[in-house]
Amino acid sequence: MTQSSKLPDLAAVEARDAADPLRSKRDLFVLPEGVIYLDGNSLGPAPKAAFAALETAAHQEWAQGLIRSWNSAGWFTLTDTLGDQIGRLIGSGPGQTVVSDTTSINIYKALHAAFSLNPGRSVIVAEGSSFPTDLYMAEGVAATRGAKLRLEGVDAPGLEELIDDKVAVVLVNHVDYRSGLMRDMAALTRKTQAAGAVIVWDLCHSAGAMPVDLDGASVDLAIGCTYKYLNGGPGAPAFIYAAKRHHEKLMQPLSGWWGHAKPFAFEQGYRPDAGIRRLLCGTQPILSLRALQASLDLWDTIDLVALRQKSIGLTDLFIELVEGMCSEYGVKLASPRDGKTRGSQVSFAHPEGYAVMQALIARGVIGDFRAPDVIRFGFAPLYIRYRDVYDAATVLRDVLATGAWRDPRYATRSAVT
Amino acid sequence: MTQSSKLPDLAAVEARDAADPLRSKRDLFVLPEGVIYLDGNSLGPAPKAAFAALETAAHQEWAQGLIRSWNSAGWFTLTDTLGDQIGRLIGSGPGQTVVSDTTSINIYKALHAAFSLNPGRSVIVAEGSSFPTDLYMAEGVAATRGAKLRLEGVDAPGLEELIDDKVAVVLVNHVDYRSGLMRDMAALTRKTQAAGAVIVWDLCHSAGAMPVDLDGASVDLAIGCTYKYLNGGPGAPAFIYAAKRHHEKLMQPLSGWWGHAKPFAFEQGYRPDAGIRRLLCGTQPILSLRALQASLDLWDTIDLVALRQKSIGLTDLFIELVEGMCSEYGVKLASPRDGKTRGSQVSFAHPEGYAVMQALIARGVIGDFRAPDVIRFGFAPLYIRYRDVYDAATVLRDVLATGAWRDPRYATRSAVT
Numbered sequence: 001m002t003q004s005s006k007l008p009d010l011a012a013v014e015a016r017d018a019a020d021p022l023r024s025k026r027d028l029f030v031l032p033e034g035v036i037y038l039d040g041n042s043l044g045p046a047p048k049a050a051f052a053a054l055e056t057a058a059h060q061e062w063a064q065g066l067i068r069s070w071n072s073a074g075w076f077t078l079t080d081t082l083g084d085q086i087g088r089l090i091g092s093g094p095g096q097t098v099v100s101d102t103t104s105i106n107i108y109k110a111l112h113a114a115f116s117l118n119p120g121r122s123v124i125v126a127e128g129s130s131f132p133t134d135l136y137m138a139e140g141v142a143a144t145r146g147a148k149l150r151l152e153g154v155d156a157p158g159l160e161e162l163i164d165d166k167v168a169v170v171l172v173n174h175v176d177y178r179s180g181l182m183r184d185m186a187a188l189t190r191k192t193q194a195a196g197a198v199i200v201w202d203l204c205h206s207a208g209a210m211p212v213d214l215d216g217a218s219v220d221l222a223i224g225c226t227y228k229y230l231n232g233g234p235g236a237p238a239f240i241y242a243a244k245r246h247h248e249k250l251m252q253p254l255s256g257w258w259g260h261a262k263p264f265a266f267e268q269g270y271r272p273d274a275g276i277r278r279l280l281c282g283t284q285p286i287l288s289l290r291a292l293q294a295s296l297d298l299w300d301t302i303d304l305v306a307l308r309q310k311s312i313g314l315t316d317l318f319i320e321l322v323e324g325m326c327s328e329y330g331v332k333l334a335s336p337r338d339g340k341t342r343g344s345q346v347s348f349a350h351p352e353g354y355a356v357m358q359a360l361i362a363r364g365v366i367g368d369f370r371a372p373d374v375i376r377f378g379f380a381p382l383y384i385r386y387r388d389v390y391d392a393a394t395v396l397r398d399v400l401a402t403g404a405w406r407d408p409r410y411a412t413r414s415a416v417t
Numbered sequence: 418m419t420q421s422s423k424l425p426d427l428a429a430v431e432a433r434d435a436a437d438p439l440r441s442k443r444d445l446f447v448l449p450e451g452v453i454y455l456d457g458n459s460l461g462p463a464p465k466a467a468f469a470a471l472e473t474a475a476h477q478e479w480a481q482g483l484i485r486s487w488n489s490a491g492w493f494t495l496t497d498t499l500g501d502q503i504g505r506l507i508g509s510g511p512g513q514t515v516v517s518d519t520t521s522i523n524i525y526k527a528l529h530a531a532f533s534l535n536p537g538r539s540v541i542v543a544e545g546s547s548f549p550t551d552l553y554m555a556e557g558v559a560a561t562r563g564a565k566l567r568l569e570g571v572d573a574p575g576l577e578e579l580i581d582d583k584v585a586v587v588l589v590n591h592v593d594y595r596s597g598l599m600r601d602m603a604a605l606t607r608k609t610q611a612a613g614a615v616i617v618w619d620l621c622h623s624a625g626a627m628p629v630d631l632d633g634a635s636v637d638l639a640i641g642c643t644y645k646y647l648n649g650g651p652g653a654p655a656f657i658y659a660a661k662r663h664h665e666k667l668m669q670p671l672s673g674w675w676g677h678a679k680p681f682a683f684e685q686g687y688r689p690d691a692g693i694r695r696l697l698c699g700t701q702p703i704l705s706l707r708a709l710q711a712s713l714d715l716w717d718t719i720d721l722v723a724l725r726q727k728s729i730g731l732t733d734l735f736i737e738l739v740e741g742m743c744s745e746y747g748v749k750l751a752s753p754r755d756g757k758t759r760g761s762q763v764s765f766a767h768p769e770g771y772a773v774m775q776a777l778i779a780r781g782v783i784g785d786f787r788a789p790d791v792i793r794f795g796f797a798p799l800y801i802r803y804r805d806v807y808d809a810a811t812v813l814r815d816v817l818a819t820g821a822w823r824d825p826r827y828a829t830r831s832a833v834t
Contacts, residue, residue, distance in 0.1 A: 030480035039484045046480035054475055054704065055468075062651055063447040063463035067456045067783060075651060102699025104673030105522060112561075128685060133674035133699065136687040140670035144529075144561040151685075227700070234479055234492060234703035253557035256521030257550035266788045268545060268568075270553040282519025282550065283644070285705035286651035287471065366484060371683045 007324040008317065008390075016313065016386040021306050026383040028298055029231070036388045036395075038367040041205060041345050041378030044231030044295075053294035057287050078289050079258075079280055085296040086230070086239050089304065090203060090222065091213035097241045099226065099289065100258075100280050103204060106223040106240040107137040107171065109252040109279055113221060113242065114169035114198040115145060116251040121168035121197070122146070128153030131177040134202055138171060144253075160191055167197040174212065175205035175343030178370050180315075180335040182206070182343050186217040193218070204228060207239075209344035209380070210311060211304040214241055221246075229344070229380055230299065232292035240279050247275050256281035302382070310381040312339035314389055318346050318377065321393035329400035334374055345378045358410035359399045365392045424741040425734065425807075433730065433803040438723050443800040445715055446648070453805045453812075455784040458622060458762050458795030461648030461712075470711035474704050495706050496675075496697055502713040503647070503656050506721065507620060507639065508630035514658045516643065516706065517675075517697050520621060523640040523657040524554040524588065526669040526696055530638060530659065531586035531615040532562060533668040538585035538614070539563070545570030548594040551619055555588060561670075577608055584614040591629065592622035592760030595787050597732075597752040599623070599760050603634040610635070621645060624656075626761035626797070627728060628721040631658055638663075646761070646797055647716065649709035657696050664692050673698035719799070727798035729756035731806050735763050735794060738810035746817035751791055764793045775827035776816045782809045 017023060030046045031037055037045055061069040070076050083097035090097070100106070111124060124138050128151040135151070142149050147168070152159040163170060170192045175182045185201060192199040201222040206212055208229030214222055222241040226232035242250060251272065257263045258280035261271045272278035316339055322331060334347040350356050350373060357369040367377040377392065399405050434440060446462045448454055454462055478486040487493050500514035507514070517523070528541060541555050545568035552568070559566050564585070569576040580587060587609045592599045602618060609616040618639040623629055625646030631639055639658040643649035659667060668689065674680045675697035678688045689695035733756055739748060751764040767773050767790060774786040784794040794809065816822050 032481050032483070035483070037483060043479075043484045043487075045483060046475060051472075051475055051480075054471055058463065058468055058471055058650075058708070062460075063468075064449050066449065066452070066454060066462060067460045067785065068778075069651070070460075101518070101522065102673070102701075104675075104699030105518065105671065108671060132677070132683050132685065135685060136672045136674055136677065139687050140672040144670045154685075225700075233475075234486070235700045235706075236702060238699070251560075253561045254522065254525060255553045255557040256519070257553055258521075260549070260553065263549075264788070266549050268549065268552060268571075270556050282521030282655070283642075283652045284519075285653060285702040287708055288702035288705045289652075291475070291704055361485075368484065371681070 007321060010390060013317070013386045013390045020310060020386070021303070022310055022381055023385070025302070026385065029383045031383060034364045036365045036392050038365065038377040038379065038384070038392060040380035040383070041209070041228050042368055043234055044228055044380065045383065046233070047231055047295045047298050049294040049298060050233060050291040053290045054287060057290035061286070075286050078286065078293070079284060080277070082289060082293055082296055083239060083276070085300060086207065086226070089212065089299060090207050090224070090241065091211070091215050092241050093215055093244070096244055096276055097239055098276050098279055099237050099239045099292070100284055101238060103223055103225045103238040104133045104137050105254065106238050107134055107200070107202070108141060109240060109254055110200045110221040110223050111138060111141040111169055111171060112252045113250040113279070114200060115147070117198050117220070117246055117249055118168040118196070121166055123148050123150055123167045125150045125152070125159065125162045125167050125170045127151065127159060127172060129176065129178065130173055131202070131204065134171055134173070159188070163192055163195045163197060165196060167195060169198045169200060171200045171202065173202045173205065175209065177205055178334070178374055178376070179347055180343040180345040182341050185212070185219065189217045189219050205343050205345070208299065210308045215243070219243065226292050230292070231295040233288055236288050236292045237284055242276060242279060247278070250278070252279065254281040258282055307381045311344040311379060314379040314381060314384055314386065315339060315342060315344065315346050317386060318379065318389045318393060321390065322348065322396060325393055325397040326400050331400065344380065345376060347374045347376045349373045350375060352405060354413065355405040355410040356399060359405040359407065360395060362410070363395050363399065365395045424738060427807060430734070430803045430807045437727060437803070438720070439727055439798055440802070442719070443802065446800045448800060451781045453782045453809050455782065455794040455796065455801070455809060457797035457800070458626070458645050459785050460651055461645055461797065462800065463650070464648055464712045464715050466711040466715060467650060467708040470707045471704060474707035479704070492703050495703065495710070496701055497694070499706060499710055499713055500656060500693070502717060503624065503643070506629065506716060507624050507641070507658065508628070508632050509658050510632055510661070513661055513693055514656055515693050515696055516654050516656045516709070517701055518655060520640055520642045520655040521550045521554050522671065523655050524551055524617070524619070525558060526657060526671055527617045527638040527640050528555060528558040528586055528588060529669040530667040530696070531617060532564070534615050534637070534663055534666055535585040535613070538583055540565050540567055540584045542567045542569070542576065542579045542584050542587045544568065544576060544589060546593065546595065547590055548619070548621065551588055551590070576605070580609055580612045580614060582613060584612060586615045586617060588617045588619065590619045590622065592626065594622055595751070595791055595793070596764055597760040597762040599758050602629070602636065606634045606636055622760050622762070625716065627725045632660070636660065643709050647709070648712040650705055653705050653709045654701055659693060659696060664695070667695070669696060671698040675699055724798045728761040728796060731796040731798060731801055731803065732756060732759060732761065732763050734803060734806045735796065735810060738807065739765065739813060742810055742814040743817050748817065761797065762793055762795045764791045766790045767792055769822060771830065772822040772827040773816060776822040776824065777812060779827070780812050780816065782812045
């Protein structure tokens with residue numbers, strides 16, 4: 001196939017990189033030789049500063065400071081310090097976000113907290129196409145409370161049709177993990193609250209991908225992970241946000257000693273902390289938190305408006321190039337075409353998506369596959385260049401045009417796909 | 418005061434070190450210059466091997482391997498691999514222990530799992546003097562299930578008097594965090610099960626301090642932490658054990674995607690894994706897990722019978738020396754005198770315990786204080802020498818005899834005491 005003459009050429013793409021206000025940020029990350037990494041929406045690459053942070057945490061704080069570091073190195077308040085750093089990225093004023101536990105655990109806390117704010121109601125609304133752990137945790141909460149789960153796409157086609165006066169809480173993804181569809185946070189929050197329900201936003205695919213304005217949208221609760229766009233490291237602890245107006249009333253059953261008003265008074269009964277710390281539970285993995293902190297220090301300097309602008313530029317370009325070069329090979333856009341309603345990722349459906357992605361990975365273009373047929377490419381604006389977009393589209397075209405993906409090696413599935 | 422001539426002298430103590438079969442293990446840890454570290458029962462020191470493990474995890478697995486490391490570096494099954502390594506130390510055959518989340522979270526899972534095995538019952542029995550987070554989590558479980566909490570020391574003087582046919586689950590510490598009292602695991606397990614209840618053992622102060630035999634005692638469930646005697650690093654993830662005979666039936670509401678039979682099939686509904694992985698929930702902090710693994714590799718080589726023998730030797734000696742040198746200064750043994758019912762720690766009560774401990778810490782003898790009046794000393798046999806016991810007792814005598822603890826600097830409390 002010859003490339004349409006209307007598509008941007010390499011020179012045009014390189015000119016965009018030269019004009020990119022974020023271009024210097026790429027040097028802050030380790031990106032392996034020969035790899036175009038389009039999976040930062042699954043596991044972000046390592047900020048170089050994380051290595052020194054880990055070394056200090058291990059050699060100085062742990063090995064030399066020992067137990068004293070809980071006070072002297074500030075371990076005790078890391079959950080809050082890091083929470084406030086994430087706060088700037090998600091539009092949370094200080095004292096409303098803490099880093100702790102996993103996304104799944106925080107969903108559990110948030111849903112129970114929502115019920116504690118809305119005790120007379122008995123229904124959880126969620127998306128049938130949600131990232132599954134949200135639904136699994138909602139099942140767990142429903143089981144312990146005798147509540148009912150209503151799913152978009154199962155109980156009604158649209159989320160909003162499910163929200164009535166029985167609904168205690170709506171759990172919704174800001175950006176869909178598979179398609180990249182971005183919801184209107186302010187509008188859905190208003191609609192939910194107008195029905196007397198509480199909203200919980202899952203920011204796993206938006207925190208660090210675009211500006212988020214939780215306070216501005218009067219959101220009730222939010223949760224998210226730190227190992228994707230926020231580059232916190234594999235399995236880095238997650239975060240949870242609760243608007244200050246709710247702190248005094250909200251309760252959650254993972255009422256561990258870290259959420260206690262006086263954890264070191266060793267009282268027999270639970271008394272929650274007055275503020276956001278009541279959403280903490282147990283002792284957090286400090287080494288992993290220090291790696292995350294190195295990344296958040298870097299994020300402190302990032303202009304989120306420029307980030308979003310580049311994100312739309314990268315994803316628009318990828319759609320344009322792939323559709324221009326590959327549409328005859330059975331790939332079909334599975335993400336919103338309009339940048340305004342799209343996260344920082346682009347997905348295409350292909351009936352043999354799994355094998356296609358394996359062939360891409362073998363050629364150094366790392367995206368991922370999401371069942372049943374989606375190949376997914378994340379474009380993290382801090383380190384992905386327009387040039388990378390161009391090269392990735394070219395490799396995808398080659399894999400499809402040559403049928404390279406038919407190699408039987410690419411059919412075998414591994415544990416994590 | 419002159420020392421009683423019957424107390425062991427320095428030469429006698431050093432002879433015991435020379436004959437110690439574990440003496441070479443001390444070199445595997447970093448122990449800061451000028452410190453006698455008797456707080457390994459709160460935060461274990463760093464095994465030297467942890468540094469290289471962290472470096473490989475960060476530089477190679479994360480930075481170079483990126484998302485591929487979930488398969489290629491075995492991240493996906495670390496929860497199980499590490500669980501089985503801990504298994505050897507707690508008498509758990511393979512496939513019954515996983516490393517995940519925090520102690521508090523695992524207590525929550527275990528208590529709910531116990532109710533799922535015993536659905537007709539409505540009471541949780543625990544110790545009023547328990548480490549508080551156990552009670553706080555039990556409160557959380559009781560609140561979500563409408564269950565009732567009965568406490569030893571509140572509702573009856575002895576735990577066994579509380580166990581009747583309403584009791585679903587008994588949550589009990591193998592070794593008490595404050596006094597070091599060790600319970601008879603086999604006997605209490607039998608007694609509990611004879612009443613039709615399920616037992617959950619908290620091993621926070623016994624895993625890595627002595628041989629534990631969960632399978633041998635037919636225990637139902639157990640949980641514990643890895644950052645104390647197991648030297649996993651600050652806030653290292655905790656573990657949970659469930660006997661294989663229960664796997665098929667037990668359910669717990671923290672039903673996140675990692676506990677799903679097919680996490681990467683992205684199914685809409687939760688289907689628990691057939692085995693111990695149903696006690697997993699979300700993605701774990703890999704960097705912290707790698708530090709823990711370095712320590713567990715070291716633990717693989719330890720003879721637990723020799724460990725226990727030395728533990729009793731160290732703690733017996735400390736009691737003998739402190740009572741011989743310090744009893745006139747108001748310290749009173751707050752631990753069992755009989756080594757057979759004592760964990761690897763010794764506690765003394767002193768009305769000004771907080772200040773006494775601060776004075777000790779200022780002199781390089783690091784133990785800790787537990788409200789209201791306990792000074793607590795942990796003796797981890799892998800790196801504590803008989804000589805350290807002798808020196809610590811001597812410093813304690815000096816602090817008490819000179820009244821050095823009265824210095825006003827030692828009265829100020831910090832966040833973590």
